[in-house]
Amino acid sequence: MEEDYIKLIFGLKLKQIRTEKSLSLFGLSKLSGLSKSYLNEIENGKKYPKPDKIALLSEKLEVPYDQMVSLKLDKNLAPIGELLQSKILKEIPLELFGIKESNLIDIVSNAPAKVNAFISTIIEIAKHYNFSRESFFLASVRSFQEANNNYFDDLEQQVLKFSKAYQVDLTKSPGSKVLEEILVEEYQYVINEEELDKFEALENLRSVFVPKTNTLLLAKGIDEAQRSFIFAKELAYNYLEISDRLHSFPWIKFERFDQVLNNFYASYFAGALVIPKDELTIQLENLFQKESFDHVHFLNMMHNFNASPETFYQRLTNILPKEFNIKNLFFLRITHKADSGKFYLNKELHLTHHHSPRANETNEHYCRRWMSLKVIQEISKSKNSHEFDVQISNYPSHENRYLIFSSATKDPFRENQFRSISIGLLINKQLERKLKFLEDQNIVRKNVGVTCERCAIADCKVRKAPAIVLEKREKNSKIESIVDELTAKFQA
Known part of the structure; x- marks a missing residue:
């Protein structure tokens, strides 16, 4: 785990134990001989105490040392532990949304019970609606698009630079032959249009990229527009120097959020290239x-x-x-x-x-x-x-x-x-x-x-x-109205 998360989990546990024993920070300071400010920094995940300090706290709070240093949280704080250990905060580039990870950690440490209840609620909703990790990542990318009005000038400028560098005429939509030639000549791609059709299970795939040999496997059924988009997307990955990427279209698996985000960047570049x-x-x-x-x-x-x-x-x-x-x-x-x-x-x-x-x-x-x-x-x-x-x-x-x-x-x-x-x-x-x-x-x-x-x-x-939703709403409204009338009648 990240060092900051280990500090935070220890701090959450110390705060929970102190609270359960009805001790204030001042009281724990008097009991342990450690300064109030030092204990406050521990509880807020800013510092991790040395073994002798942990032993002291263990003794004074009458909690086993192993329990104090364990990364396992009790059921009341378990969802927070799961969130931290999942590394989800590391997977999503929070800076895209103007958020610092340290701010989130401060929120968690200052109100663990409320944050825990919120996280538990989100988890329950996700389970109820079968909300997957993939759905979460896609929703994050969509929110990023919406926050920027789905216009990314840096990518638009990269397309203009690309067109100038490779003399692609943007007064019209470039054809697949033009884009394929750049892939083959500049980036040493090998285009294979035979292999995918040998596997019936791959009937929905348009393309697969094999990075070790720079081989792009294409399905035979794709039309000119699809070929152009696939080639333009491959050019985006190369021209933008994106190596952490997805390798099939449509994509069937991913490992990190960055791959999903980079897929969006490459798709945007491709759309801007084929539609100037x-x-x-x-x-x-x-x-x-x-x-x-x-x-x-x-x-x-x-x-x-x-x-x-x-x-x-x-x-x-x-x-x-x-x-x-x-x-x-x-x-x-x-x-x-x-x-x-x-x-x-x-x-x-x-x-x-x-x-x-x-x-x-x-x-x-x-x-x-x-x-x-x-x-x-x-x-x-x-x-x-x-x-x-x-x-x-x-x-x-x-x-x-x-x-x-x-x-x-x-x-x-x-x-x-x-x-x-x-x-x-x-x-x-x-x-x-x-x-x-x-x-x-x-x-x-x-x-x-x-x-x-x-x-x-x-x-x-x-x-x-x-x-039925409106009927239920109307029925509830009628019940509320009757209850209000009864309440007014018997309050008099």
């Missing part, structure tokens, strides 16, 4: 100046870049906040198996924290009026490679309206599996000034909910479950 910022900004400006929404313009803009719909929508979440000051937005990815009746929200980003919907783990039914679900249902029944639509969604329960862009595609690696990618922009005065086509009456407008169980729309023909 200046070119996308110009095309968005042209779209926003139109009096009516131009479907063809939007689709052409998307297809002009050598990128998948998901990469394109992700890139919008970088550019809209920075170049257009549109920060109230969300991004969703939903997957669906044909005829299953189930939809899974497995990727999301909210640049402010009040947007609906959010992923939930309560097996509720997402609103079938969402544009995200509409396009995914359409593509599951058609033979089209891409479905796109736009909608203004009004959430009566939240009094918010969003302009929603949604695209759906077939999962090329899974039979009868489909996905939709959506971006929602909060409609407010600022958005109305930026987007001239918002008054276009050809854009469908619909009242929507978050989930059927929480939706108050009475005449919904696509409802999949009764509004």
Whole structure:
């Protein structure tokens, strides 16, 4: 364990023993002959006493020496011990969020019982919702993105430097051949497109990188956009000199938080390389100046870049906040198996924290009026490679309206599996000034909910479950009202 954590655990134990014996710091000082300030530093994890001092405390407090120095905490403080021994505080770069580890240690040492109760609560919630270490790390990265409005200028600048160094033309989206050539010539990559297909169990993998031989194994089923993104990501790892990385796409295992964070950095770099910022900004400006929404313009803009719909929508979440000051937005990815009746929200980003919907783990039914679900249902029944639509969604329960862009595609690696990618922009005065086509009456407008169980729309023909959450809330409200009336009646 880290030395600081050992100090903290000893301090927590000493404070607990002292408190159980109803001793103040002054009282323990008188009893042991050690100064009050010295004991205070021990309890706060600042100092670790020498063996003779531990022996003295052991004798005066009538606690065995071995128990004093053991790293095992009793059940009341066990979660704190588990947290410290897990090294989770070392895995997450707290400085990203402006937090010093020493500050957390001070909080723990000054209020161990309350912190312990809080940690226990978080652990129980995590268990209840099957919240894994992976989920925790991904949530941390997502919070980091949100804190920075999902725009990272240092990475944008690195892309510009890369393009200059390797003479990559950023007035257009670079093709996979251009990127592959740099990988092979500059970084001595070996591209293998035969090996992955020999293993049926690897059908969902797009790529695997073998660092010892600089071999990049590619799946045969990937299209041009996917090839470009994979190559761009590999270039990011090399150009940014990132060695602590994940080796498969999509990734299947990780060892440290830094690997998850570095995966995000490489993905951001790749998105910025295949969808250059200046070119996308110009095309968005042209779209926003139109009096009516131009479907063809939007689709052409998307297809002009050598990128998948998901990469394109992700890139919008970088550019809209920075170049257009549109920060109230969300991004969703939903997957669906044909005829299953189930939809899974497995990727999301909210640049402010009040947007609906959010992923939930309560097996509720997402609103079938969402544009995200509409396009995914359409593509599951058609033979089209891409479905796109736009909608203004009004959430009566939240009094918010969003302009929603949604695209759906077939999962090329899974039979009868489909996905939709959506971006929602909060409609407010600022958005109305930026987007001239918002008054276009050809854009469908619909009242929507978050989930059927929480939706108050009475005449919904696509409802999949009764509004049991609202019904329970209404019932509780009625009970509260009656209790208030009875209380007032018999207080008189």
